[in-house]
Amino acid sequence: MRQQPSQQADLFALDQQRVLYAELCNAFYARELHRLSQQCANQPDPKRVSRLLDSLPYYVERAAFHIVHGHCPLTLDGQNGSWxxxxxxxxxxxxxxxxxxxxxxxxxxxxxxxxxxxxxxxxxxxxxxxxxxxxxxxxxxxxxxxxxxxxxxxxxxxxxxxxxxxxxxxxxxxxxxxxxxxxxxxxxxxxxxxxxxxxxxxxxxxxxxxxxxxxxxx
Structure with missing residues (x-):
């Protein structure tokens, strides 16, 4: 069955959202892991670092989700995860x-x-x-x-x-x-x-x- 233009547009928008979500997750992971490595070098605290690493996926995915589905008037740089x-x-x-x-x-x-x-x-x-x-x-x-x-x-x-x-x-x-x-x-x-x-x-x-x-x- 041939897809209607509106369906094609919806699928295209969904694909764009998925790509943006992946870009944001990658940017946030890279940034936060670098930040944690610096904190660990300056103030080594294995228990604290362990807690932060355990919670990192939740906060990365939450931030990416809300940015993708939110309504902000600023321009988004998805690859760098910044406005x-x-x-x-x-x-x-x-x-x-x-x-x-x-x-x-x-x-x-x-x-x-x-x-x-x-x-x-x-x-x-x-x-x-x-x-x-x-x-x-x-x-x-x-x-x-x-x-x-x-x-x-x-x-x-x-x-x-x-x-x-x-x-x-x-x-x-x-x-x-x-x-x-x-x-x-x-x-x-x-x-x-x-x-x-x-x-x-x-x-x-x-x-x-x-x-x-x-x-x-x-």
């Missing part, structure tokens, strides 16, 4: 008034937020998740506490780092997803995101930054 977008000439800055307006009204557990980090002369943006909310502060899962204006209120990070909360929007999430970096406010080569960070990029609710992404949406 691509034009880089701004300068890093995003913390707007305390915009932060106060957004986080006093829309902060809720589960939404993803961008953070701008300064480490020496290097600046970059990362992604974190709000996991606690109080009347005048919000808590990020990895970074710790911030006031509603975006100023850091914790001691979790090293003294050499300065970090500020940004308003979640496409402008601020794009450099976080793409690993954009700046050296003394000048464009530098992008960093490679960890597998955890790539997983977080698949959980951004690009349609409504005020709400966590539901299972159905992803």
């Amino acid at each position: 691509i977008a034009k880089q701004a000439s300068k890093p995003p800055s913390c707007d305390v008034q915009a932060n106060q307006t957004f986080y006093s009204s829309y902060a809720q557990v589960g939404i993803l937020v961008p953070l701008v980090v300064s480490a020496g002369h290097l600046q970059y943006v990362t992604i974190d998740t709000l996991d606690q909310i109080s009347s005048n502060r919000v808590h990020c899962n990895q970074a710790g506490w911030f006031d509603l204006q975006g100023q850091y209120q914790d001691t979790r990070l090293s003294a050499s780092q300065q970090v500020q909360l940004l308003v979640p929007n496409k402008k601020n999430f794009t450099p976080a997803c793409c690993g954009h970096r700046w050296q003394q406010n000048k464009v530098s080569s992008p960093r490679t995101l960890s597998l955890r960070e790539m997983l977080l990029t698949t959980r951004i609710n690009w349609k409504n930054f005020k709400k966590p992404m539901s299972v159905k949406e992803n």
Whole structure:
């Protein structure tokens, strides 16, 4: 029986998804194994490495699946397992008034937020998740506490780092997803995101930054 054009298109799309999924898995495995080898060389801990290796297939396949079936407005480099977008000439800055307006009204557990980090002369943006909310502060899962204006209120990070909360929007999430970096406010080569960070990029609710992404949406 001859296939209809719509069936052929569906099969072609399915084949493309399978190829992309395989490319992403290969890229993530290569990247994470290299990262683990460096960690093992610097801080040998056989039990920890064993746990990480045991869980690696699950997280690699989960990240690849959500990227293939997700809806992200950025361009994907499947062979390198990274997002691509034009880089701004300068890093995003913390707007305390915009932060106060957004986080006093829309902060809720589960939404993803961008953070701008300064480490020496290097600046970059990362992604974190709000996991606690109080009347005048919000808590990020990895970074710790911030006031509603975006100023850091914790001691979790090293003294050499300065970090500020940004308003979640496409402008601020794009450099976080793409690993954009700046050296003394000048464009530098992008960093490679960890597998955890790539997983977080698949959980951004690009349609409504005020709400966590539901299972159905992803």
